[in-house]
Amino acid sequence: MSNAAAEKIILGKTLAIDADGNLVNMADWNEEIAGELAKEEGIAELNGQHWQVINFMRKVYSETGDSSSIRKLTKESGVDTKTLYALFPKGPAKKAARIAGLPKPKGCI
Amino acid sequence: MKDLVILGAGTAGTMMLNKLYKLLDKNEWKITIVDNEKNHYYQPGFLFIPFGVYTKKDVVKPKKQFFPGEHEMIESEIFKVLPEFNKVHLNNGIILDYDILIIATGSRTAPEETEGLKDKLWYKDIFDFYTLEGALALAEKFKKWNGGKLVVNITEMPIKCPVAPLEFAFLADAFFEDKRIREKVQITYVTPLAEAFTKHKCSEVLGHFLDDKGIELEAEFNIARIDNENKKLISWDEREIDFDLLVTVPVNKGADYIEASGLGDELNFVPTDKHTLQSLQHKNIFVIGDASNIPASKAGSVAHFASEILTENILSYINAMPLAAKFDGHANCFIESGHGRAFLIDFNYDVEPLPGKFPLAHLGPFSLLKESRTNHIGKLMFKWTYWNLLLKGKELPVGSAMSLDGKILDNQQIKEQFITDTQQIQKLSGGI
Incomplete structure (x- = not known):
C-alpha cells in the first residue's frame, strides 16, 4: 500500500489518500464510496459492466497485491478493450483502480 | 558440479556472467549462458542513429568480446523452462539442467500487437527506433524528408527507457532547426500517460520544454489502430491524429518462452520480488533487467545497479543464507x-x-x-x-x-x- 499524502472527506468519512488520489486503506472502501469516486472520474452511475471490471480488479489485487494493467483487463476481465474505454474514458486501468479503492497500477514508470 | 544457467546475454546477463565468473568456485559451479544473437547491441545508442550522430558500428560489437576468459555462449532460441524439473529446453535440442537460473532475456518491441502498425506503411512512413533496423531505416528517411506532420508516440506502458521517446522529440526539434526546415515540421508527442514524463516531478520541472520547443502534447491517447489509408492514429475512444511520419514505440513484451513456461504476467514479464530479485514463484530462479516486472525503469542503469544486489543474493542463496541485499529501484x-x-x-x-x-x-x-x-x-x-x-x-x-x-x-x-x-x-x- 502506498503512503498517505492527504485526507479527503467522502460521505462524511475522513479517508487517507495517496499522492495519486487513491485510497490508502482498502478497509475504507465500500460500494457507496466507489460511487462517489466514480462521480469524481466523470462517471455518473456505475452499471453492471463497471462492476464486472471493479470486482475483477479487486479479486486480482487480493491475489497478487497489484492493480491490473490495461492489458490484464483486456485479456482477463471478460470486457473487451473498446468497451473498457467507453466505461472508463481515457484510462480504464487507472480509473477503475481508483474507483475500486486500489493503488494506481504500476507500469507507469 | 552444480549448474548456474543465465538466459540472455544482453546488458544484464553479460554483467551477471562477469560478476559470478569471478566469484564462484570453478570446481564447484559451471556457468552456462544462452542467447540467440551473436552480437551485442548498445541500445541507448539507437536514439542517435536517425539523426546521423551514430552509425551501426557505434552500437554493435560481438558478444564474445565481453565474456570473461574464453567463456562460450550457447547460441539458440529458448524453447521452454520447466521449473518443476529445473530444466531449460532450447530450440536447438539441447536440454540444460540448472541448480540456479537467472532470467535476463529483456524485453522486445511487439509491433504486431497493434492493428495496422506493421502494415504497408511500416518502414515507409512508420518507424520505430528501438531496433537497429528501425533506427537505420529512419536515418535514411530523415535524409530525404522535407517536413510535414511528425508524430512521436508511445503505444503502451511499460516500455524500456521510458524517456527515450521524449528525447527523440527534443532531438528531432533540434535536428530540423539545424536543417533549417523546422517551420515545415509539426511535432506532436502522443502518450497514453497523463503527462509527458513518467515521473511527475520531471513534468513539473521540465514540462515547459515541450512548449518552449513548439512540441504539441496529446496525452491519455491509447492507440486502438492505425489507419494506413488516411495516415491516422485512432484511439480506443475514437480520437484521431493525422501523421505524415510516425515514429512509434510499439508495445514492449518479455520473451515468448516466458509465456510458454508459465512464468510471466500478461506482457511476459516475470513476477519478481522487487528487493531481492528472486522469482515470486520459484526460489532458485532469479530475474534481472527488463525481463522482470519490478516497478523500476526498464533501463541499463537499473540492471547495472541491480546486478550488484543480485550477485550478493546469489552468493547468499548458495550458502543457504537469507537474501539480505535489497534493491532500491535506483x-x-x-x-x-x-x-x-x-x-x-x-x-x-x-x-x-x-x-x-x-x-x-x-x-x-x-x-x-x-x-x-x-x-x-x-x-x-x-x-x-x-x-x-x-x-x-x-x-x-x-x-x-x-x-x-x-x-x-x-x-x-x-x-x-x-x-x-x-x-x-x-x-x-x-x-x-
Whole structure:
C-alpha cells in the first residue's frame, strides 16, 4: 500500500489518500464510496459492466497485491478493450483502480 | 558440479556472467549462458542513429568480446523452462539442467500487437527506433524528408527507457532547426500517460520544454489502430491524429518462452520480488533487467545497479543464507534535450528525481534535473563506459543504492576511479 499524502472527506468519512488520489486503506472502501469516486472520474452511475471490471480488479489485487494493467483487463476481465474505454474514458486501468479503492497500477514508470 | 544457467546475454546477463565468473568456485559451479544473437547491441545508442550522430558500428560489437576468459555462449532460441524439473529446453535440442537460473532475456518491441502498425506503411512512413533496423531505416528517411506532420508516440506502458521517446522529440526539434526546415515540421508527442514524463516531478520541472520547443502534447491517447489509408492514429475512444511520419514505440513484451513456461504476467514479464530479485514463484530462479516486472525503469542503469544486489543474493542463496541485499529501484538517466545539451535524473522506488549535483555532491560534474552541456557530454561518454567497464562488470563510480545524502559518494577509491575515468574519457572524446 502506498503512503498517505492527504485526507479527503467522502460521505462524511475522513479517508487517507495517496499522492495519486487513491485510497490508502482498502478497509475504507465500500460500494457507496466507489460511487462517489466514480462521480469524481466523470462517471455518473456505475452499471453492471463497471462492476464486472471493479470486482475483477479487486479479486486480482487480493491475489497478487497489484492493480491490473490495461492489458490484464483486456485479456482477463471478460470486457473487451473498446468497451473498457467507453466505461472508463481515457484510462480504464487507472480509473477503475481508483474507483475500486486500489493503488494506481504500476507500469507507469 | 552444480549448474548456474543465465538466459540472455544482453546488458544484464553479460554483467551477471562477469560478476559470478569471478566469484564462484570453478570446481564447484559451471556457468552456462544462452542467447540467440551473436552480437551485442548498445541500445541507448539507437536514439542517435536517425539523426546521423551514430552509425551501426557505434552500437554493435560481438558478444564474445565481453565474456570473461574464453567463456562460450550457447547460441539458440529458448524453447521452454520447466521449473518443476529445473530444466531449460532450447530450440536447438539441447536440454540444460540448472541448480540456479537467472532470467535476463529483456524485453522486445511487439509491433504486431497493434492493428495496422506493421502494415504497408511500416518502414515507409512508420518507424520505430528501438531496433537497429528501425533506427537505420529512419536515418535514411530523415535524409530525404522535407517536413510535414511528425508524430512521436508511445503505444503502451511499460516500455524500456521510458524517456527515450521524449528525447527523440527534443532531438528531432533540434535536428530540423539545424536543417533549417523546422517551420515545415509539426511535432506532436502522443502518450497514453497523463503527462509527458513518467515521473511527475520531471513534468513539473521540465514540462515547459515541450512548449518552449513548439512540441504539441496529446496525452491519455491509447492507440486502438492505425489507419494506413488516411495516415491516422485512432484511439480506443475514437480520437484521431493525422501523421505524415510516425515514429512509434510499439508495445514492449518479455520473451515468448516466458509465456510458454508459465512464468510471466500478461506482457511476459516475470513476477519478481522487487528487493531481492528472486522469482515470486520459484526460489532458485532469479530475474534481472527488463525481463522482470519490478516497478523500476526498464533501463541499463537499473540492471547495472541491480546486478550488484543480485550477485550478493546469489552468493547468499548458495550458502543457504537469507537474501539480505535489497534493491532500491535506483535508476539514473541522461535525457538528451537537443543542441548538445541534456538533463540528468536520479531516482528510486520511493524517491522522485531531485535537483542537485551528481555523482559528487556540489562538484558534479553533472547537474540533476537541469539542462547542461556537461550532461550531454556525459551521455556520449557513457558509450565508452558501457563498452569498457559496465558490461565487464567492473566497478563504476556510482553505487547501487541511491544516495539521498546530497548525493554524496564518500568512498575515496570510487571517487578517485571516477576522476581517472573522466580524464580518460575526456581524452577519448576530445572531438565532442
